[in-house]
Amino acid sequence: MSVSTTDISIRKVEKSRISEIDPAEIHFGINYSDHMLIAYYENGAWQKPEIMPFHNLSFSPATTFFHYGQAIFEGVKAYKDPQGNPIIFRPYDNWKRMNRSAERMAMPDVPEEIFVEGMRALVDLDRDWVPVGAESSLYIRPFMLAVDEFIGVRPAEKFMFIIITSPAGPYYNHPVSIYVQDKYVRAFPGGIGFTKAAGNYGMSMYPTMQIKKMGYDQILWTDGFEHKFVQEIGTMNVFFVIGDKVLTPDITQDTILEGVTRDSVITLLREKGITVEERPINIDEIEEAHKNGQLKEAFGTGTAASIAPIYALTYHDDKMVLPPLDQWEISNWLKKELADIRYGRKEDTHNWIVRL
Ligand SMILES: *Cc1c(COP(=O)(O)O)cnc(C)c1O
Numbered sequence: 001m002s003v004s005t006t007d008i009s010i011r012k013v014e015k016s017r018i019s020e021i022d023p024a025e026i027h028f029g030i031n032y033s034d035h036m037l038i039a040y041y042e043n044g045a046w047q048k049p050e051i052m053p054f055h056n057l058s059f060s061p062a063t064t065f066f067h068y069g070q071a072i073f074e075g076v077k078a079y080k081d082p083q084g085n086p087i088i089f090r091p092y093d094n095w096k097r098m099n100r101s102a103e104r105m106a107m108p109d110v111p112e113e114i115f116v117e118g119m120r121a122l123v124d125l126d127r128d129w130v131p132v133g134a135e136s137s138l139y140i141r142p143f144m145l146a147v148d149e150f151i152g153v154r155p156a157e158k159f160m161f162i163i164i165t166s167p168a169g170p171y172y173n174h175p176v177s178i179y180v181q182d183k184y185v186r187a188f189p190g191g192i193g194f195t196k197a198a199g200n201y202g203m204s205m206y207p208t209m210q211i212k213k214m215g216y217d218q219i220l221w222t223d224g225f226e227h228k229f230v231q232e233i234g235t236m237n238v239f240f241v242i243g244d245k246v247l248t249p250d251i252t253q254d255t256i257l258e259g260v261t262r263d264s265v266i267t268l269l270r271e272k273g274i275t276v277e278e279r280p281i282n283i284d285e286i287e288e289a290h291k292n293g294q295l296k297e298a299f300g301t302g303t304a305a306s307i308a309p310i311y312a313l314t315y316h317d318d319k320m321v322l323p324p325l326d327q328w329e330i331s332n333w334l335k336k337e338l339a340d341i342r343y344g345r346k347e348d349t350h351n352w353i354v355r356l
Contacts, residue, residue: 070146081344101195135170175311187255236300
Protein backbone atom coordinates (compact mmCIF):
# COMPACT_ATOMS: atom_id res chain seq x y z
CA MET A 1 0.00 0.00 0.00
CA SER A 2 1.28 3.44 -0.85
CA VAL A 3 -0.08 6.47 0.94
CA SER A 4 1.42 9.91 0.42
CA THR A 5 1.02 12.55 3.09
CA THR A 6 -1.76 14.04 0.99
CA ASP A 7 -3.70 10.75 1.31
CA ILE A 8 -4.03 11.27 5.04
CA SER A 9 -7.37 12.86 5.71
CA ILE A 10 -7.28 15.63 8.29
CA ARG A 11 -10.16 16.83 10.45
CA LYS A 12 -9.01 19.74 12.60
CA VAL A 13 -10.21 20.87 16.01
CA GLU A 14 -12.44 23.95 15.99
CA LYS A 15 -10.36 25.56 18.68
CA SER A 16 -6.91 24.54 19.89
CA ARG A 17 -6.49 23.71 23.60
CA ILE A 18 -2.90 24.98 23.56
CA SER A 19 -3.73 28.24 25.35
CA GLU A 20 -4.93 26.19 28.35
CA ILE A 21 -1.42 24.81 28.80
CA ASP A 22 1.03 26.67 31.02
CA PRO A 23 4.47 26.05 29.45
CA ALA A 24 6.02 26.10 32.93
CA GLU A 25 3.67 23.34 34.05
CA ILE A 26 3.86 20.60 31.46
CA HIS A 27 3.90 17.17 32.96
CA PHE A 28 4.75 14.16 30.88
CA GLY A 29 1.77 11.97 30.08
CA ILE A 30 -0.93 14.25 31.45
CA ASN A 31 -1.51 16.73 28.62
CA TYR A 32 -2.21 15.55 25.09
CA SER A 33 -2.06 17.64 21.93
CA ASP A 34 -5.10 18.64 19.87
CA HIS A 35 -5.00 15.80 17.34
CA MET A 36 -4.46 12.05 17.00
CA LEU A 37 -4.02 9.66 14.07
CA ILE A 38 -6.01 6.48 13.55
CA ALA A 39 -5.63 3.82 10.84
CA TYR A 40 -7.71 0.62 10.66
CA TYR A 41 -6.57 -2.71 9.31
CA GLU A 42 -9.32 -4.99 8.04
CA ASN A 43 -9.80 -7.59 5.30
CA GLY A 44 -6.04 -7.90 5.04
CA ALA A 45 -5.32 -4.25 4.25
CA TRP A 46 -4.66 -0.93 5.93
CA GLN A 47 -7.34 1.70 5.35
CA LYS A 48 -6.56 5.34 4.77
CA PRO A 49 -5.20 6.97 7.95
CA GLU A 50 -7.13 9.83 9.49
CA ILE A 51 -5.95 12.66 11.69
CA MET A 52 -8.73 13.95 13.91
CA PRO A 53 -9.32 15.73 17.21
CA PHE A 54 -7.97 13.85 20.26
CA HIS A 55 -10.89 11.96 21.77
CA ASN A 56 -11.84 8.94 23.87
CA LEU A 57 -12.36 5.61 22.12
CA SER A 58 -15.11 3.09 22.65
CA PHE A 59 -14.81 -0.70 22.26
CA SER A 60 -16.93 -3.79 22.71
CA PRO A 61 -16.01 -5.44 26.02
CA ALA A 62 -15.20 -8.55 23.94
CA THR A 63 -12.40 -6.79 22.03
CA THR A 64 -9.21 -8.89 21.72
CA PHE A 65 -6.63 -6.60 23.32
CA PHE A 66 -8.61 -6.26 26.59
CA HIS A 67 -8.28 -9.99 27.15
CA TYR A 68 -5.27 -11.39 25.34
CA GLY A 69 -2.76 -8.56 25.27
CA GLN A 70 -2.19 -8.37 21.54
CA ALA A 71 -0.94 -4.81 21.91
CA ILE A 72 2.39 -3.14 21.08
CA PHE A 73 3.71 0.41 21.18
CA GLU A 74 6.60 2.72 20.40
CA GLY A 75 8.12 5.85 21.95
CA VAL A 76 9.57 8.66 19.82
CA LYS A 77 10.35 12.32 20.51
CA ALA A 78 10.16 15.57 18.55
CA TYR A 79 12.33 18.54 19.55
CA LYS A 80 12.50 22.17 18.47
CA ASP A 81 15.69 23.36 16.78
CA PRO A 82 17.17 26.82 17.51
CA GLN A 83 15.00 28.29 14.70
CA GLY A 84 11.87 26.85 16.30
CA ASN A 85 11.31 24.12 13.70
CA PRO A 86 10.24 20.70 14.98
CA ILE A 87 12.53 17.74 14.26
CA ILE A 88 11.80 14.07 14.93
CA PHE A 89 14.63 11.84 16.17
CA ARG A 90 15.14 8.55 14.27
CA PRO A 91 11.48 7.67 13.56
CA TYR A 92 12.49 5.16 10.85
CA ASP A 93 14.24 3.09 13.51
CA ASN A 94 11.08 3.06 15.63
CA TRP A 95 9.06 2.13 12.56
CA LYS A 96 11.30 -0.88 11.86
CA ARG A 97 11.23 -1.91 15.50
CA MET A 98 7.43 -1.67 15.64
CA ASN A 99 7.28 -4.10 12.75
CA ARG A 100 9.62 -6.52 14.53
CA SER A 101 7.27 -6.38 17.54
CA ALA A 102 4.28 -6.76 15.21
CA GLU A 103 5.64 -9.90 13.58
CA ARG A 104 6.29 -11.60 16.93
CA MET A 105 2.81 -10.68 18.17
CA ALA A 106 1.08 -11.90 14.97
CA MET A 107 0.07 -8.39 13.98
CA PRO A 108 0.37 -6.78 10.52
CA ASP A 109 3.31 -4.66 9.35
CA VAL A 110 2.57 -0.95 9.52
CA PRO A 111 3.65 0.72 6.26
CA GLU A 112 6.21 3.53 6.42
CA GLU A 113 3.63 5.82 4.82
CA ILE A 114 1.36 5.42 7.81
CA PHE A 115 3.94 5.25 10.61
CA VAL A 116 6.48 7.86 9.51
CA GLU A 117 4.45 10.04 7.14
CA GLY A 118 1.45 9.91 9.49
CA MET A 119 3.67 10.98 12.38
CA ARG A 120 5.16 13.84 10.34
CA ALA A 121 1.73 15.09 9.34
CA LEU A 122 0.48 14.87 12.93
CA VAL A 123 3.48 16.69 14.43
CA ASP A 124 3.29 19.28 11.67
CA LEU A 125 -0.35 20.00 12.47
CA ASP A 126 0.36 20.15 16.21
CA ARG A 127 3.74 21.88 15.86
CA ASP A 128 2.80 24.48 18.48
CA TRP A 129 2.66 21.61 20.99
CA VAL A 130 6.38 20.86 20.63
CA PRO A 131 7.69 22.75 23.67
CA VAL A 132 10.61 25.13 23.42
CA GLY A 133 13.19 25.07 26.18
CA ALA A 134 16.03 23.00 27.48
CA GLU A 135 15.21 19.30 27.77
CA SER A 136 11.61 19.79 26.63
CA SER A 137 10.12 17.72 23.84
CA LEU A 138 6.94 16.31 22.38
CA TYR A 139 6.64 12.64 23.30
CA ILE A 140 5.08 10.66 20.44
CA ARG A 141 3.31 7.39 21.24
CA PRO A 142 2.41 5.16 18.27
CA PHE A 143 0.61 1.93 19.23
CA MET A 144 -1.28 -0.96 17.70
CA LEU A 145 -4.19 -2.95 19.13
CA ALA A 146 -5.97 -6.14 18.06
CA VAL A 147 -9.64 -5.16 17.86
CA ASP A 148 -11.70 -8.19 16.80
CA GLU A 149 -15.00 -8.25 18.64
CA PHE A 150 -14.53 -11.89 19.52
CA ILE A 151 -13.68 -13.43 22.86
CA GLY A 152 -12.42 -16.76 21.50
CA VAL A 153 -8.66 -17.24 21.45
CA ARG A 154 -7.09 -16.79 18.03
CA PRO A 155 -4.79 -14.23 16.41
CA ALA A 156 -6.99 -11.27 15.52
CA GLU A 157 -7.86 -10.10 12.02
CA LYS A 158 -8.72 -6.47 12.75
CA PHE A 159 -6.27 -3.95 14.11
CA MET A 160 -6.02 -0.28 14.92
CA PHE A 161 -2.87 1.80 14.66
CA ILE A 162 -2.98 5.04 16.64
CA ILE A 163 -0.59 7.91 17.32
CA ILE A 164 -1.04 10.35 20.21
CA THR A 165 1.43 12.99 21.39
CA SER A 166 2.15 14.56 24.78
CA PRO A 167 4.33 17.60 25.55
CA ALA A 168 7.05 16.77 28.06
CA GLY A 169 8.99 19.21 30.23
CA PRO A 170 12.54 18.66 31.49
CA TYR A 171 13.09 15.11 32.69
CA TYR A 172 14.53 15.13 36.17
CA ASN A 173 17.47 12.74 36.13
CA HIS A 174 18.28 12.11 39.73
CA PRO A 175 20.76 9.21 39.94
CA VAL A 176 18.88 5.98 40.55
CA SER A 177 19.44 3.24 43.09
CA ILE A 178 19.26 -0.19 41.49
CA TYR A 179 18.33 -3.60 42.86
CA VAL A 180 19.80 -6.57 41.00
CA GLN A 181 16.80 -8.85 40.51
CA ASP A 182 17.47 -12.47 41.40
CA LYS A 183 13.93 -13.84 41.59
CA TYR A 184 11.61 -12.44 38.91
CA VAL A 185 12.47 -12.56 35.21
CA ARG A 186 11.69 -10.04 32.46
CA ALA A 187 12.86 -11.92 29.38
CA PHE A 188 14.22 -15.28 28.27
CA PRO A 189 15.44 -16.69 24.97
CA GLY A 190 12.49 -17.36 22.68
CA GLY A 191 10.28 -14.93 24.60
CA ILE A 192 9.14 -11.39 23.79
CA GLY A 193 11.79 -9.35 25.63
CA PHE A 194 12.95 -7.79 22.37
CA THR A 195 9.48 -6.43 21.55
CA LYS A 196 7.67 -3.39 22.89
CA ALA A 197 4.68 -5.53 23.83
CA ALA A 198 2.29 -4.20 26.48
CA GLY A 199 2.67 -7.42 28.47
CA ASN A 200 6.37 -6.78 29.10
CA TYR A 201 5.32 -3.72 31.05
CA GLY A 202 2.36 -5.35 32.80
CA MET A 203 4.57 -8.13 34.19
CA SER A 204 7.15 -5.69 35.52
CA MET A 205 4.77 -3.75 37.80
CA TYR A 206 4.72 -6.23 40.68
CA PRO A 207 8.50 -6.80 40.98
CA THR A 208 9.04 -3.04 40.66
CA MET A 209 6.50 -2.34 43.42
CA GLN A 210 8.34 -4.81 45.67
CA ILE A 211 11.77 -3.21 45.25
CA LYS A 212 10.32 0.31 45.63
CA LYS A 213 9.02 -0.76 49.04
CA MET A 214 12.59 -1.79 49.85
CA GLY A 215 13.81 1.70 48.93
CA TYR A 216 15.20 1.12 45.42
CA ASP A 217 14.20 2.97 42.26
CA GLN A 218 14.66 0.38 39.55
CA ILE A 219 15.41 -3.26 38.82
CA LEU A 220 18.44 -4.57 37.03
CA TRP A 221 16.95 -7.61 35.31
CA THR A 222 19.08 -10.73 35.00
CA ASP A 223 18.75 -13.92 32.93
CA GLY A 224 16.19 -16.55 33.90
CA PHE A 225 18.59 -19.49 34.17
CA GLU A 226 21.27 -18.38 36.63
CA HIS A 227 20.26 -14.80 37.53
CA LYS A 228 23.81 -13.80 36.68
CA PHE A 229 23.79 -12.14 33.27
CA VAL A 230 22.43 -8.60 33.29
CA GLN A 231 19.76 -7.57 30.77
CA GLU A 232 18.21 -4.11 31.25
CA ILE A 233 17.36 -1.66 34.02
CA GLY A 234 13.62 -1.14 34.38
CA THR A 235 12.62 -0.28 30.84
CA MET A 236 15.98 1.07 29.77
CA ASN A 237 19.09 -0.45 28.21
CA VAL A 238 22.08 -0.55 30.54
CA PHE A 239 25.74 0.47 30.13
CA PHE A 240 28.75 0.08 32.44
CA VAL A 241 32.04 1.94 32.17
CA ILE A 242 34.77 -0.40 33.40
CA GLY A 243 38.31 0.92 33.16
CA ASP A 244 38.44 2.62 29.76
CA LYS A 245 35.87 0.34 28.12
CA VAL A 246 32.11 0.60 27.86
CA LEU A 247 30.09 -2.61 28.22
CA THR A 248 26.48 -3.34 27.32
CA PRO A 249 24.63 -6.65 26.96
CA ASP A 250 24.44 -7.99 23.39
CA ILE A 251 21.04 -8.42 21.76
CA THR A 252 21.57 -11.83 20.21
CA GLN A 253 19.22 -13.79 22.48
CA ASP A 254 16.04 -11.78 21.88
CA THR A 255 16.00 -10.83 25.57
CA ILE A 256 17.05 -7.20 25.11
CA LEU A 257 14.96 -4.41 23.60
CA GLU A 258 17.04 -2.88 20.83
CA GLY A 259 16.91 0.73 22.00
CA VAL A 260 17.29 3.59 19.54
CA THR A 261 19.12 5.49 22.29
CA ARG A 262 21.31 2.40 22.88
CA ASP A 263 22.29 2.37 19.22
CA SER A 264 22.91 6.14 19.20
CA VAL A 265 25.13 5.85 22.28
CA ILE A 266 27.17 2.95 20.84
CA THR A 267 27.61 4.84 17.54
CA LEU A 268 28.74 8.07 19.21
CA LEU A 269 31.14 6.28 21.57
CA ARG A 270 32.78 4.26 18.79
CA GLU A 271 33.17 7.38 16.64
CA LYS A 272 35.00 9.00 19.53
CA GLY A 273 37.37 6.05 19.61
CA ILE A 274 36.01 4.53 22.83
CA THR A 275 35.82 0.72 22.93
CA VAL A 276 32.26 -0.59 23.33
CA GLU A 277 31.81 -4.30 23.98
CA GLU A 278 28.40 -5.83 23.28
CA ARG A 279 28.51 -9.19 25.04
CA PRO A 280 27.08 -11.18 27.94
CA ILE A 281 27.94 -9.40 31.22
CA ASN A 282 28.06 -11.43 34.41
CA ILE A 283 27.15 -9.57 37.61
CA ASP A 284 30.28 -11.11 39.21
CA GLU A 285 32.36 -9.15 36.71
CA ILE A 286 30.65 -5.91 37.79
CA GLU A 287 31.27 -6.71 41.47
CA GLU A 288 34.90 -7.50 40.76
CA ALA A 289 35.35 -4.23 38.85
CA HIS A 290 33.75 -2.32 41.69
CA LYS A 291 36.07 -3.92 44.23
CA ASN A 292 39.09 -2.96 42.13
CA GLY A 293 37.92 0.61 41.67
CA GLN A 294 37.37 0.03 37.94
CA LEU A 295 33.58 0.54 37.87
CA LYS A 296 33.54 4.20 36.91
CA GLU A 297 30.05 4.87 35.55
CA ALA A 298 26.78 3.03 34.99
CA PHE A 299 23.70 4.36 33.26
CA GLY A 300 20.43 3.48 31.59
CA THR A 301 19.39 4.73 28.15
CA GLY A 302 15.94 5.37 26.68
CA THR A 303 13.91 7.93 24.78
CA ALA A 304 12.15 9.23 27.91
CA ALA A 305 15.21 9.77 30.16
CA SER A 306 18.00 9.90 27.55
CA ILE A 307 20.92 8.99 29.87
CA ALA A 308 19.92 7.99 33.41
CA PRO A 309 22.87 7.76 35.81
CA ILE A 310 22.97 4.92 38.35
CA TYR A 311 24.03 5.94 41.84
CA ALA A 312 24.31 2.48 43.38
CA LEU A 313 23.74 -1.20 42.54
CA THR A 314 22.69 -3.68 45.20
CA TYR A 315 23.37 -7.35 44.60
CA HIS A 316 22.42 -9.56 47.55
CA ASP A 317 24.14 -7.83 50.50
CA ASP A 318 26.65 -5.96 48.38
CA LYS A 319 25.79 -2.30 47.81
CA MET A 320 28.09 -1.00 45.10
CA VAL A 321 28.16 2.80 45.25
CA LEU A 322 29.53 4.57 42.20
CA PRO A 323 31.88 7.60 42.17
CA PRO A 324 30.32 11.11 42.31
CA LEU A 325 28.55 12.16 39.10
CA ASP A 326 30.82 15.10 38.29
CA GLN A 327 33.60 12.58 37.62
CA TRP A 328 31.58 10.76 34.98
CA GLU A 329 33.33 11.90 31.83
CA ILE A 330 31.71 9.52 29.39
CA SER A 331 28.05 9.89 30.35
CA ASN A 332 28.30 13.64 30.81
CA TRP A 333 29.82 13.95 27.34
CA LEU A 334 27.24 11.59 25.81
CA LYS A 335 24.32 13.44 27.33
CA LYS A 336 25.43 16.74 25.85
CA GLU A 337 26.34 15.25 22.48
CA LEU A 338 22.98 13.52 22.14
CA ALA A 339 21.08 16.65 23.16
CA ASP A 340 23.01 18.80 20.67
CA ILE A 341 22.02 16.45 17.84
CA ARG A 342 18.40 16.07 18.97
CA TYR A 343 17.86 19.81 19.31
CA GLY A 344 19.50 20.50 15.95
CA ARG A 345 22.40 22.43 17.51
CA LYS A 346 24.98 20.21 15.89
CA GLU A 347 25.35 18.86 12.36
CA ASP A 348 23.47 15.59 11.94
CA THR A 349 26.11 13.40 10.29
CA HIS A 350 24.12 10.16 10.77
CA ASN A 351 20.82 11.10 9.15
CA TRP A 352 19.08 10.66 12.46
CA ILE A 353 16.95 13.74 12.24
CA VAL A 354 13.73 14.02 10.25
CA ARG A 355 12.33 17.44 9.49
CA LEU A 356 8.69 18.02 8.67
C1 LIG B 1 11.60 1.36 24.97
C2 LIG B 1 12.52 0.52 25.74
C3 LIG B 1 13.90 0.82 25.82
C4 LIG B 1 14.52 2.05 25.25
O1 LIG B 1 14.42 2.14 23.86
P1 LIG B 1 14.64 3.54 23.16
O2 LIG B 1 14.39 3.26 21.73
O3 LIG B 1 16.03 3.98 23.42
O4 LIG B 1 13.64 4.49 23.75
C5 LIG B 1 14.71 -0.07 26.51
N1 LIG B 1 14.21 -1.17 27.12
C6 LIG B 1 12.90 -1.47 27.06
C7 LIG B 1 12.41 -2.70 27.73
C8 LIG B 1 12.02 -0.65 26.38
O5 LIG B 1 10.72 -0.96 26.34
